[in-house]
Amino acid sequence: MTDLAVPEAEEGVGAETPRPQALLLAFLGGHVLDRGIHVATASVLDVLDRAGISEHATRSTLSRMARRGLLHRVRRGRNVYIGLTDRSRAILHDGERRMWRDGVVDRQWDGTWTLLGFSMPESWQRQRHALRSRLLWAGFGGLQGGLWIAPGDVDVPPLLDGLGADEHVKVFQARALPPTDLAEIIREAWDVERLAERYRAFLARWEDPPAHAPDSLARDLLLESGWLQTIRADPRLPREHLPADWPAEPAQERFFALSAEIKPAARAIAAEVLDTITDAEAED
Incomplete structure (x- = not known):
């Protein structure tokens, strides 16, 4: 666990414009984590450019993450390649768990x-x-x-x-024991309506694919970074203490459905455009 466990996002409900770090984490989690590879910086610049991030912003983010011990950089010939460190793997595995396994509400809360x-x-x-x-x-x-x-x-x-x-x-x-009002506790500790608005904003944004995304790889990164930003402050509250029309689960279903639709093409594009070397080659 590190200070970067919560990806950066624009302020405001919906977090509609992911910052470079959020997109970079989505890219590393989807295309580098557990693959035993380093990827060329030029490839990263290309991929994030597809998602609307400038070269300067991407380079600044890469440098900052490297200084914090989150990226391993190595030069091979004229190219610089980046790979994961133990710290960044821990962050990405944690995010992967939150996105794909935990679920957005707790249906088995024991009180x-x-x-x-x-x-x-x-x-x-x-x-x-x-x-x-x-x-x-x-x-x-x-x-x-x-x-x-x-x-x-x-x-x-x-x-x-x-x-x-x-x-x-x-x-x-x-x-909690009587006379504690659990509904009041939840309202005091969390801005439940703001959480709901984030999920509604995600549903609205992803009713149709973003018009500015040029291909499936860019859409996949925007989808995953947007979803992670949506859930990042959600405590997974007990379902029994949430409103009947709580939008988190419909939003999660849309995320899963869109990901299943987009990801095969995104992976095909990544396999074609990414310049990589193995971790073993990076250590030589």
Whole structure:
């Protein structure tokens, strides 16, 4: 888990314009992760250009991610190739789980909550920001008095990895007892209507394929990055405590259906246009 667990996105409901990092993570997750390859920077520039990202923006994002230990770069002849590191693999596997396996609501909730409170020195601004980002990604919402809450049993230690903040954090598991109003708890901890608006915006945007996407590879990256941005702050709340017309599951069904339709052609284009070397060749 790292500070980049939550991909960057434009502010505002729907996050309609993915930033370069969001698209790059979608590309790496779909076409590099678990394939044992490095891909030429020129290929990455070509692919993100298809999705509307300028060469300058892509190069800046690649450099920033490399400085943070998220990309391995190697030169072979006149070409520079990039591959994944252990840190970026962990991020991408986490995103893959959220996108394809977890589901957008919890239909098997057992009634437990994970409660977390933290108090850090004023000088620890970076650590506080990183922890808050990780808590949001892990499904926590701020309740009151510095108390964060998430449905179910959350594995907290990985959220603290690398922060040196263990002694500043207290974690409990609990169940709500009368007279606690769970619907009120959920409304206080999460902006449920804003979450719903994100899903409605995704449904509206993907009613038809984006007109500016020139091919299936670009559409696939826009689809996956848009979906990840939509779900990034969703805590997967218990279905029994959500409105009957909750739009998350219809949005998920559309994402799965469109992905199944687009991905074969996207992979065919990627196989044709990507210049790659094996990880073994990159280490020679």
